[in-house]
């Protein structure tokens with residue numbers, strides 16, 4: 125099943141707190157080397173749970189192309 129959206133992290137705003145990683149039910153977002161969060165695009169279903177908990181407002185969802 126294809127999902128229309130996926131999460132995108134603004135690395136310039138992310139403070140690597142890890143809240144998104146805890147909130148994601150699918151393990152689709154991981155804090156990378158303690159610097160910023162990174163979304164595994166193929167796993168993300170665009171549910172927005174990470175976006176809702178991010179204290180830095182650094183996550184937004186974007187439409188996948190071609191869906």
Ligand code: SF4
Nearest residue numbers: 148168169171172174
């Ligand atoms: S949008 Fe949902 S599935 Fe995608 S990274 Fe965020 S919490 Fe995980």
Ligand code: SF4
Nearest residue numbers: 138139141142144178
């Ligand atoms: S919740 Fe926001 S600030 Fe915290 S690691 Fe995730 S993207 Fe970065």
